[in-house]
Amino acid sequence: MQLTLRIALIILTLIYLFYIFKSIKNKKIQISFSIFWVFTAFILIIAIAIPNLIQNISNFLGFTLTTNMIFCVTIFIAFYLIFNLTTILSKENKKNVNLIQEISILKKRVEDLEKKQEEK
Numbered sequence: 001m002q003l004t005l006r007i008a009l010i011i012l013t014l015i016y017l018f019y020i021f022k023s024i025k026n027k028k029i030q031i032s033f034s035i036f037w038v039f040t041a042f043i044l045i046i047a048i049a050i051p052n053l054i055q056n057i058s059n060f061l062g063f064t065l066t067t068n069m070i071f072c073v074t075i076f077i078a079f080y081l082i083f084n085l086t087t088i089l090s091k092e093n094k095k096n097v098n099l100i101q102e103i104s105i106l107k108k109r110v111e112d113l114e115k116k117q118e119e120k
Helices: 003-025 031-049 051-061 066-119
Strands: none
Touching (some): 003 031
């Protein structure tokens, strides 16, 4: 990999990190969710700084082409993110159902109390 390309990629990754930290500061993303993205940025910086590292890992794992390993890792990460987001969505859905039920119960109580007040 050419030096100018490596420098450009490191600069882009640093901009990416800056955007993540700015999003945390502006409370657009929670710290617990941003850890993964910060970790990914650091892995990218390491991979860019040491270009032979990815090729050596690929050879060690038995991949014939480095791009095949990167593709497999990307698919694995995508599956992980999809599963993680699905579990978060399920939890939030349960919370919404519980809140709706609580609000309905409270509305019923308020209506009953209003009826009692009107009867007096």
